[in-house]
Amino acid sequence: MGLVQVIRPQLLWKMNRSLQRGWVKNPDATEPTRKGYTMDRAIGVLVVAFVIWMLVRQF
Numbered sequence: 001m002g003l004v005q006v007i008r009p010q011l012l013w014k015m016n017r018s019l020q021r022g023w024v025k026n027p028d029a030t031e032p033t034r035k036g037y038t039m040d041r042a043i044g045v046l047v048v049a050f051v052i053w054m055l056v057r058q059f
Contacts, residue, residue, distance in 0.1 A: 001047075002044045002045075002047035002048040002051060003044070003048060004044075005040055005041065005043065005044030005047065006041050006044035006045055006048060009032075009037045009040035009041055009044070010037065012040070013031060013032060017030075
């Protein structure tokens with residue numbers, strides 16, 4: 001999941017867009033900006049780094 005967030009954060013938004021129906025008037029209007037996708041990528045890098053650190057520490 002973290003790799004998808006780093007490589008294609010738009011894919012995660014598209015998958016979760018259907019969950020917004022009923023909560024948001026226009027789900028297509030809630031797509032993040034370029035800065036939002038950059039932030040998603042940064043968080044994805046942190047998640048991947050944390051998972052790698054956990055795996056290395058375990059072995």
